[in-house]
Amino acid sequence: MNGSLSLRDRVARQVRDIPRSGIRDFFDIVSTMRDVISLSIGEPDFDTPWHVREYTVFALERGATHYTSNLGYLELRKALSRYVARQFGAEYNPETEILVTVGVSEALDLALRALINPGDEVLYHEPCYVSYRALVQFAHGVPVAVETRAEDGFRLTRSMLESRVTPRTKVLLLNFPNNPTGAVMDRRDLEEIADFVRRHDLLVITDEIYAELTYDAPHVSLVSLPGMRERTIFLHGFSKAWAMTGFRLGYACAPAELIEAMMKIHQYTMLCASSLSQKAALEALARPEVDVREMVDEYRRRRNFVASAMRDLGLPCPEPRGAFYAFPDIRRFGLSSREFALRFLQEEKVAAVPGTAFGGCGEGFLRCAYATGMEQLKEAMNRLGRFVARLEKAGASRAT
Numbered sequence: 001m002n003g004s005l006s007l008r009d010r011v012a013r014q015v016r017d018i019p020r021s022g023i024r025d026f027f028d029i030v031s032t033m034r035d036v037i038s039l040s041i042g043e044p045d046f047d048t049p050w051h052v053r054e055y056t057v058f059a060l061e062r063g064a065t066h067y068t069s070n071l072g073y074l075e076l077r078k079a080l081s082r083y084v085a086r087q088f089g090a091e092y093n094p095e096t097e098i099l100v101t102v103g104v105s106e107a108l109d110l111a112l113r114a115l116i117n118p119g120d121e122v123l124y125h126e127p128c129y130v131s132y133r134a135l136v137q138f139a140h141g142v143p144v145a146v147e148t149r150a151e152d153g154f155r156l157t158r159s160m161l162e163s164r165v166t167p168r169t170k171v172l173l174l175n176f177p178n179n180p181t182g183a184v185m186d187r188r189d190l191e192e193i194a195d196f197v198r199r200h201d202l203l204v205i206t207d208e209i210y211a212e213l214t215y216d217a218p219h220v221s222l223v224s225l226p227g228m229r230e231r232t233i234f235l236h237g238f239s240k241a242w243a244m245t246g247f248r249l250g251y252a253c254a255p256a257e258l259i260e261a262m263m264k265i266h267q268y269t270m271l272c273a274s275s276l277s278q279k280a281a282l283e284a285l286a287r288p289e290v291d292v293r294e295m296v297d298e299y300r301r302r303r304n305f306v307a308s309a310m311r312d313l314g315l316p317c318p319e320p321r322g323a324f325y326a327f328p329d330i331r332r333f334g335l336s337s338r339e340f341a342l343r344f345l346q347e348e349k350v351a352a353v354p355g356t357a358f359g360g361c362g363e364g365f366l367r368c369a370y371a372t373g374m375e376q377l378k379e380a381m382n383r384l385g386r387f388v389a390r391l392e393k394a395g396a397s398r399a400t
């Protein structure tokens with residue numbers, strides 16, 4: 001090819017300069033190995049509930065294979081409106097204030113692109129899901145990370161936000177229960193955040209995909225607090241609580257003006273979410289209490305086992321209060337998170353994700369998903385024990 005610029009140089013800067021997902025990097029390594037126990041991917045090991053699968057097959061046989069409204073089936077939006085009002089304490093008009101999307105990832109992308117002008121700042125907390133910073137940059141915004149700490153249970157506080165807000169701040173992006181730490185925010189925490197948001201006249205995007213997966217207290221949504229529904233885009237979906245990752249079905253709830261803006265982008269890029277996935281979601285909402293409760297009970301059992309096993313091995317591990325991730329502290333071994341994860345994978349064939357995949361303050365931590373069977377978790381903890389013992393022995397040898 002003639003010319004002075006390489007093909008790489010011709011790629012848009014906001015795309016070229018963003019690194020690949022740290023989660024997928026490890027997933028690619030694992031895919032080349034055999035007999036690996038994977039604690040690396042945040043995907044439930046449960047199958048989608050049987051009645052949802054059967055209903056989807058039935059919908060296919062009945063010919064539900066056509067485009068839907070850009071906003072999604074109205075029948076589904078009505079069901080979502082009822083569910084959100086009951087579960088999260090906020091009411092939305094299904095005709096104008098709910099948009100069905102291709103997973104929560106698309107909903108987040110749409111929300112940021114609908115709100116951000118070049119140079120606008122977006123506050124978000126780290127450690128966080130790997131896509132947040134990248135999606136802000138894709139929208140030509142300026143990501144501003146607020147570091148949370150293990151000693152605070154990875155909670156986000158108002159004082160942390162006050163130290164990072166500027167006149168250019170436009171949006172606060174939240175994710176609780178949190179991936180990768182399992183942290184949650186209680187009502188008092190959220191009331192402080194809400195007052196901060198109102199005082200600085202910010203908009204909020206709240207990603208509550210793990211809302212049903214809490215273990216010690218009911219989830220509290222920011223949109224249920226006074227004055228927050230009017231300035232918040234609420235994101236939720238079916239991947240985690242219903243084990244429907246492959247259906248790629250999410251949704252956004254917000255004031256009509258914001259949903260209209262998001263719908264414009266969705267209309268020209270994605271058109272609509274899968275008709276079959278929407279039918280599946282409609283059936284999932286028919287009996288959420290039963291389907292979700294069974295999975296939460298099992299996740300709680302696994303959480304208790306994994307967190308206890310790690311602490312018994314001398315790995316400080318804040319108690320995960322939501323989602324299905326443990327985030328143990330490995331700093332005492334003097335290895336970087338990536339070194340620890342790579343050696344653990346190579347020597348014991350257990351895959352976990354370096355904490356740095358979720359932001360710089362994740363250094364010294366490891367994300368371990370307990371969304372896998374108990375027998376595999378027991379074996380993974382046995383292998384972790386062997387690995388830690390070798391590291392301790394090597395450290396003692398160096399010391400002498």
